[in-house]
Amino acid sequence: MSRRRVPKHPVLIVLHQERSTPGRVGRLLQERGHALDVRRPCLGEPLPETLRGHVGAIVFGGPMSANDETDYIRREIDWIDVPLREGKPFLGLCLGAQLLAKHLGSRVYAHPEGRAEIGYYPLVPTGDGLALARRIGVPWPDCVYHWHREGFDCPSGATTLARGDDFPTQAIHVGRAAYGLQFHPEVTYAMTCRWTVRAHERLALPGAQPRHEHLEKRLVYDPHVSRWLDAFLDHWLCVAPAKQTRRIAERRPGLPV
Numbered sequence: 001m002s003r004r005r006v007p008k009h010p011v012l013i014v015l016h017q018e019r020s021t022p023g024r025v026g027r028l029l030q031e032r033g034h035a036l037d038v039r040r041p042c043l044g045e046p047l048p049e050t051l052r053g054h055v056g057a058i059v060f061g062g063p064m065s066a067n068d069e070t071d072y073i074r075r076e077i078d079w080i081d082v083p084l085r086e087g088k089p090f091l092g093l094c095l096g097a098q099l100l101a102k103h104l105g106s107r108v109y110a111h112p113e114g115r116a117e118i119g120y121y122p123l124v125p126t127g128d129g130l131a132l133a134r135r136i137g138v139p140w141p142d143c144v145y146h147w148h149r150e151g152f153d154c155p156s157g158a159t160t161l162a163r164g165d166d167f168p169t170q171a172i173h174v175g176r177a178a179y180g181l182q183f184h185p186e187v188t189y190a191m192t193c194r195w196t197v198r199a200h201e202r203l204a205l206p207g208a209q210p211r212h213e214h215l216e217k218r219l220v221y222d223p224h225v226s227r228w229l230d231a232f233l234d235h236w237l238c239v240a241p242a243k244q245t246r247r248i249a250e251r252r253p254g255l256p257v
Contacts, residue, residue, distance in 0.1 A: 009055040010035040014076070016042050016062025016095065023186035024226070025058060025093075028233055041072040047079045055237060056089030056177070057082075059096030061184065063199075065150060066098040066108040077103045083178065089236050090178040094148055097172070097180030104155035104174065111207075115166045117146035118202055119209030120217040123170055123183070129161035132173070138231040143221045144170075144183035145214075147195060149205065151182060166207060179236065185229040192218060 011029050013022050013036045022029075026036055034055060039045045042062075051057060059080075064073060080103040083090040092100040098108045120143045125133060133139045140162060151167030154160045155174070162171035164182070172180045187195075196203065196211040203210060209217075 008033045008035075009053060010037040012048065012051065012054045012057035013038045014047065014057065014059040014096070015040050016060065016064060018043060020060065020062070021191070022058070022060060023188050023191050024229065025186040025233070028230060032233075032237070041076055044072075047076070047082075049082070051083055051086055051088040054088065056091070058091045058093065059099060060186070061094030061096060061147070064095065066095060066102045066152075067150075073099075084175065087175075087177055090174075091236060092178075092180040093186060094146075094182060094184055097182055098150060098152045100174065100178065100180045101152035101155050101169075101172070104158065106153045106155040108150055108152045110150050111166055113206065114149075115207035116149040116202065116205040117164070117166055117182075117207060118148070118205065119146065119214050120144065120221055121146055121164055121166075121183075123162050123164060125162045125171075126160050128159045128173070129171065132161055132235075136228075136231040136235045138228045141221060141224045141228050143217065144185065144225060145187050145192070145218070145222075146183050147199075147202070148182065152180075177236075185225050185232075189218065189222075 011034045013026065015022070015038060018040065022036065029036060037054065039047055041047060048054070059076070064070070066073065066077070077099050080090070080100055090100070102108050122142060123140055123144045125140045129140060152169055154169045154172050159173045160169055161173055164170040167182060170182045192214055196214050200211070202208060
């Protein structure tokens with residue numbers, strides 16, 4: 001007699017445009033047996049009051065700013081207290097990482113010379129980042145895909161895992177289960193083609209790379225990004241603490257448990 005497969009908890013997916021997708025991240029989560037609970041706060045869809053029914057949450061990027069005063073951005077920043085308080089795995093990608101930093105009281109800022117990171121740029125792991133790479137069994141990619149004009153400072157109590165040039169903070173770790181990545185490991189070839197066509201005007205910004213470099217460098221760097229993301233998600237899905245009953249507000253934000 002066959003044994004029934006126990007369904008896994010879904011992962012909360014927070015997107016910021018009507019036609020946005022979770023890309024490669026969504027596919028890898030589904031391959032692991034997780035359903036995707038997709039919410040778009042920009043369209044008025046509410047975020048859950050608790051993540052007890054979810055394995056974790058991922059907040060993706062978008063063209064808006066963490067400094068915007070729109071209601072849904074303010075609500076998202078406040079909502080990040082839910083996964084931090086409950087000790088659930090949280091992952092912020094690009095805008096999502098900036099919202100995490102903002103929630104923890106850090107600065108989100110434009111480059112002083114108006115430069116952007118749009119294309120592939122070097123990534124340099126810190127000592128803590130190298131330790132994470134040893135735990136997951138795959139080194140950090142040498143270059144990763146970006147699409148942003150703002151960066152963020154590492155919040156007090158958080159750990160910087162990787163650095164860059166124009167925007168120094170590229171990856172952070174908060175507490176036991178929260179991560180923020182300034183780059184876009186979720187981007188597929190189709191997404192790269194779509195972004196570089198529909199938002200082609202961004203390619204003229206200082207520091208941005210022309211479209212042909214996006215496609216050429218993807219051939220060189222994306223296989224490593226794909227391997228790294230696969231290993232990282234396995235680690236991320238397993239880092240929820242066994243016991244975390246104190247609120248984040250009762251101690252320094254991001255202080256490891």
